[in-house]
Amino acid sequence: MEVKQSQWKAWLYLAPTIILMIVFTFYPLVNTFITAFKENYNYFSGEYSGIGLGNFEILFVRSDVNPDMNFINIYLKNTALIAVVSVPISIALALIIAVALNSIPKFQKVLQTIFFLPYVTNTIAIGMVFAVMFDDKSGLVNTLVQMFGGDPIKWLGSDLGTAPYVNSLAVLLIYIVWDALPFKILLFLSSLQGIDKQYYQAAQIDGTSKLRTFGRITVPLLSPQIVYLMITSFIGAFKEYNSVISIFDNARPYGYQQNTMATIVWYIYDSLKRVDGGVGRAAAGAVVLFVIIMIITAIQSQVSKRFVHY
Amino acid sequence: MDIRLEKLTKVFQDKGDASQQVRAVDELDITIPSGKLIGLLGPSGCGKSTTLYMIAGLLKPTSGKIFFDDEDVTELPPEKRGIGLVFQNYALYPHMTVLQNILFPLQNLKVPKQEALERAQKVADLVDIGTLLNRKPKQLSGGQQQRVAIARALVKEPRVLLLDEPLSNLDARLRLQTREEIKRIQRETGITTIFVTHDQEEAMSISDEIVVMKTGLEQQKGAPQEVYNNPVNKFVAKFLGTPPINLFFGKVENKGLYIGDEKIGDSELENQDVIVGIRPEGFEVNDEGTGEFTIDIEQVEYIGRDKSIVGRNPYSENPTFRFIIDSDIKNVEPGKQIKATIKKNKCFVFDKITESRIQ
Incomplete structure (x- = not known):
């Protein structure tokens, strides 16, 4: 009797969380999987033509937007490029900046604040600023390029013509790396300050060079944080969307590249906007994204076991 | 090699308030004879560790000089002094094996690999950890870690071996055993060794000479028994001996x-x-x-x-x-x-x- 009562109480206390999670996490999760297989699903009427792989077929084989753009050659390619390029670069940069910050006693707080600014600034707003900075006709970057005698570069594309894919991707990556730095710097900095100073004193007495100290002591001691950031950043990169929207999809005349820069999440949101069967296709995209992230995380957690030394 | 401290002084200044300063070490004049094992002894806050760190070069003296024989090393950075330092909590690199830890100083000195391995094995055998070379520090007991730390300090054949509270992280039985071990290693290598401790029994049992310190000042220096039998003041008399005087x-x-x-x-x-x-x-x-x-x-x-x-x-x-x-x-x-x-x-x-x- 007693056991039952205490169980009842336990469930009662857990109820608010459980109910919220069921409504906003578990139900949508399950529902997404189901929806992904409903062909020509109309979200408002609830009608669909049948259960099958139609949404996935559209995703992989023939795009409903543009026959040349399918999942693999646009969405997956862009997303994978973002992840593979931006994650290692941002982690390496953050590590170097954090170590540099940690070794200068003066101005540390001021510089820390400067590096931390992107974190507290609205992503969309920053993206728009980037769009203005990299504007083909009057942007800051091209003004600088011209100052040094170069020809204006087509970064984002304008009414003068479309920009090369690589240029637009470069802008996107710069933005993503810059936006990702503050959190990583902060994490590294706090971890660095947690490392026992005696390791460095011991290294100093043994005449270890700065570079060797960094490579043989600092990096291994930070390996748990590096792995953590690798995993979370990869997941984050696969969900990249804000940056694409804010740089390439804001008010004209910017953003001629929007479609070729599209990511997986971009596809999901874009599909949602389309009435006939869009929700089903969005769900299919979400399921594919889910599977990709799951596989990558599984691989990473296996690899990281070898990388984290202690 | 003799070590000579001349009016060695270290003043710690409070960053915010310049009037707040602590004279951690005050005009210390000590000569440490070559090849001996010397214990710097005193209660916590007496400046013994500060003195050790100044000899190591990790702390810069406010004034005064440090000589190794006739060489003034006061301005020399730690890596140029030829010292081996064993930290209180050993500071073994946790991600390296015992062997990698011991090899680390030699790699810095660009010692050829084969020679480095031989030297590492030799010093590991000396401190009796020759069979543990492939373990990580975490897999070792406190006493074994201590030996690895000593091996790492000794492998580059330093002129001086400095030990900061070498036994304080060990349990009572291990402490007895390890202090004899330190004495033996010191005798076998003949290296001038300075160690810091607040435990008078420890200092008296293994030191050739002890230096008793209090609030940055040297109180008395001499052979342990001599200091015990002829204390110069009440502090020294009280500090040495269990049960106390x-x-x-x-x-x-x-x-x-x-x-x-x-x-x-x-x-x-x-x-x-x-x-x-x-x-x-x-x-x-x-x-x-x-x-x-x-x-x-x-x-x-x-x-x-x-x-x-x-x-x-x-x-x-x-x-x-x-x-x-x-x-x-x-x-x-x-x-x-x-x-x-x-x-x-x-x-x-x-x-x-x-x-x-x-x-």
Whole structure:
């Protein structure tokens, strides 16, 4: 009797969380999987033509937007490029900046604040600023390029013509790396300050060079944080969307590249906007994204076991 | 190699408030003879670790000089001094194996791989960890980690070996074992070794010489037994010895040394109030309980060969005091009052104000 009562109480206390999670996490999760297989699903009427792989077929084989753009050659390619390029670069940069910050006693707080600014600034707003900075006709970057005698570069594309894919991707990556730095710097900095100073004193007495100290002591001691950031950043990169929207999809005349820069999440949101069967296709995209992230995380957690030394 | 400290001083300044400063080490003049094992001894905050870190080069002295033989190393960075330092918590690199830890200093010196391996194996055998080379520090016991740290410090064949509280992280049994080990390693390598400790027993048992420090000042330096037998002041007398020395309020009157009204010895001093210190082994008690110094026995503990006795006397500085007598002596029981004779060479007289020893 007693056991039952205490169980009842336990469930009662857990109820608010459980109910919220069921409504906003578990139900949508399950529902997404189901929806992904409903062909020509109309979200408002609830009608669909049948259960099958139609949404996935559209995703992989023939795009409903543009026959040349399918999942693999646009969405997956862009997303994978973002992840593979931006994650290692941002982690390496953050590590170097954090170590540099940690070794200068003066101005540390001021510089820390400067590096931390992107974190507290609205992503969309920053993206728009980037769009203005990299504007083909009057942007800051091209003004600088011209100052040094170069020809204006087509970064984002304008009414003068479309920009090369690589240029637009470069802008996107710069933005993503810059936006990702503050959190990583902060994490590294706090971890660095947690490392026992005696390791460095011991290294100093043994005449270890700065570079060797960094490579043989600092990096291994930070390996748990590096792995953590690798995993979370990869997941984050696969969900990249804000940056694409804010740089390439804001008010004209910017953003001629929007479609070729599209990511997986971009596809999901874009599909949602389309009435006939869009929700089903969005769900299919979400399921594919889910599977990709799951596989990558599984691989990473296996690899990281070898990388984290202690 | 001799190490000579000349008026070595370290002042720590409070960052916010310039008037707040601590003289951690104050004009320290010490010569450490070559090939000896020296213990820097003192309570926490006495500046012993600061001194060690200045010798290592990790702390910059405020003033004064450090000489290795005739070479002034005061301005030399730590890596150029040729020292090996064993940290209090060992500071072994957790991600490297024992072998990698030991090899690390040699790799910095660009020692050829084969030679480095041989030297590492040799030094590992010396400290008796030759079979643990492939383990990570986490897989070792405290004592083994300690040895690895010593091996890492010794492998580059330093001119001086510095040990910062080498035994404080070990349990009591391991401590006994390790201190003998340190003594043996020092003797086998013949390397000048300085170690810091707050544990007087530790310092006395293994050091060739000890330096007793208090609030940044050197109090006394000498062979452990010599310092124990002839302390220069009350602080040194109190700091050395377990159980500690017993202190009594006494006086000198007409060439006699008194505690209360009881004359316990002679004195050449002028008439004055003094502090009398008597080592625990300085009390002689016979079976009849006769003598000149009255003790009310409170507690008797048998510790094998000896009896350790807690007694009271109205003139004791502490409420009770502890002394040791042979366990064969009879008629010593709690609640009894006995009389004891004070051994002359175990009894010291200190000035009441300056606390220096005057007899």
